[in-house]
Amino acid sequence: METCPDCNRQLEASWKFCIHCGAALRSTHTPMSAALAGQADAPPMVPLGGNRYSQALIVGGAAILCLGVTLLILTLVLLRGGFA
Numbered sequence: 365m366e367t368c369p370d371c372n373r374q375l376e377a378s379w380k381f382c383i384h385c386g387a388a389l390r391s392t393h394t395p396m397s398a399a400l401a402g403q404a405d406a407p408p409m410v411p412l413g414g415n416r417y418s419q420a421l422i423v424g425g426a427a428i429l430c431l432g433v434t435l436l437i438l439t440l441v442l443l444r445g446g447f448a
């Protein structure tokens with residue numbers, strides 16, 4: 365009997381994969397984990413870029429909103445006879 369490196373359950377020595385958690389066993393385990401880790405690291409870069417783009421849009425929108433509110437206040441003050 366062998367033990368799964370991921371979930372520590374008992375496995376048959378002839379099995380290549382753990383039937384409990386799907387982990388690859390023996391020498392194939394490390395390269396597959398490294399490959400999966402590399403693949404897992406790559407995708408988050410795209411959502412991060414999307415988040416940064418969204419944040420830029422939100423900041424830009426907030427700045428435009430503040431500018432609009434400021435212009436509105438200035439217009440109202442001027443319509444009521446100016447600052448004096």
Ligand SMILES: [Zn+2]
Pocket residue numbers: 368369370371372373382383384385386387
């Ligand atoms: Zn397992």
